[in-house]
Amino acid sequence: MADQHESISLNSPLVDPSAAAEHSWFPGPPPPIYFCTLSPELVAKAREELQEKPEWRLRDVQALRDMILKEQPNLRTRLDDAFLLRFLRARKFDYDRALQLLLNYHAGRKAWPEVFKDLKPSTVKHVLDLGFLTVLPRPDPNGRHILCLRPGKWKPNDYPFVDNVRALYLTLEKLIQPEETQVNGVVILADYTGVGMSQASNPGPFLAKKVVSVLQDGFPIRIKAVNIINEPRIFKGIFAIIKPFLKEKMAERYVLHGSDLRSLHRSIPRSVLPQEYGGTAGPLDMGPWSRLLLDCEEEFIVEFCQPDPLEGAELPEATLYGAEQDDDTFRAVRSQLYYCY
Template structure:
């Protein structure tokens, strides 16, 4: 087994954590050699929710590593403990499901070159600077809230207009954000919560992505990325959102569809789902004003890290994937037909 390991790079790429160091609300990435950074409270949470047993953790990682080396020896993927733990935690330490998730993770990159080719923060600086998405800072006090509540990804949907740049650039920025968010172990255990503000979203924004693009985005988030999405909170949604959700819902698994919560303009409803301590003043919270620039600085400061991670040869070259692989041959014509029907629904709601 040692000889096999020598033929594959098992170490994490060097990470410059200085960019995130200036934002004490975002933890630095773990070191290349695995050392558990979870608090006792999160260790307990991982045991209860993810079936993660600290005494078996490295044994489970080795089991997944052995599966990869045996079943996909040509797969150029990271095999270090910290990386593989992401997939085990996302699939509650089920080896087979974690293996499938890892393959989906790499297959998504191959199937969607518009998103993953030359993927680095500088190529989506216009999206980040615009404030289409940001990550809300966790509360800094010594209270327990900051360690047990999920990280909140905020989407300010009206910031994007179809004439400004292609929607796929938003997907690129979103993926980079998820890659950065999943590095700390606490996010792997707590997951993330999405807060999407649809204030001022009109027909042009709602109808632009379409089912074909929506299906790919949902496929990546549900089946191709090792992160737990605990809830999707929609705030200030217009009537047209019924049509938007009609595009998305057919591709959602039942459990994920149930995690969508529509609040309208009711902040009290939002506060029942997201603690006020993590919400900015704009949403009746106590975390100060909404800062749309800090996350941009975090990602742009990690340019070299993402070059190492994404701007490399295709990891699937020479790999034979199972027939049930994610993203295999979507029926584009069928999607176009369904889009025409859904577009009429959008106009009706609008």
């Protein structure tokens, strides 16, 4: 069984070097054979914030790999050093929590097939073309890439909301590849211009819970801040849907700026923001990130368009997704939306 496991999953996805060279503004993926790409400053930061000891790094990776092979021998997962390091860093090198995160990561695919089936950039090109999300070309002074979301660009009649989730997940997968992101984390900038009742009520509490569960407990990324701007009155209702599912630490990282750009600039400096948000980094251009994702089509096919990774695996009783909420719960939340609107 171990031989079968290794033949399926030990190697990282193939990467086209020529495609990576065209997007030099964003770090390329790690090499097939791991070597640390962190600067001395980030090595020190990882030691302080993540309890990562360079001299023990590969020993820790091997310990997690051994746990997977022993406790989940049927789990079809990558076992290369670079991949497993994402989970260790996201859980501060706690082996048990890193393993649970890895199981949650794969459980998401089984629990949410409409998101993960045939997941590749070409299937969400309409979302990227619409401008629903992008990654700004410059990280902030703390080295954190800025994921810019514009939910008001989406209209429920255009396409299903899960297509937005698919584009978001592909973006997170690309963002987490560089070791810098694994250590520094990311910042979210969400512009709610144009969001009305139709967008706010469409996902519903159960879908909102799934999205939050993926970001908090099912993906190896550190979300350091969520900056909300231009939020309408209805946002109180939107946040009422999301907040019950947020951990306290995550809820504290939400900052509501309204239309006050000076408030935003205290969180994200003008030098890395586009001119649409009072910045000096030129106009907002959705093209570079869209092209980067689309050029990585083959990479995502290898990663996601494969057999069910959980087939035959035995998961612990604790699961990432709870039962679907009843109609009374949804009606109560919807009434809050109408009240705020």
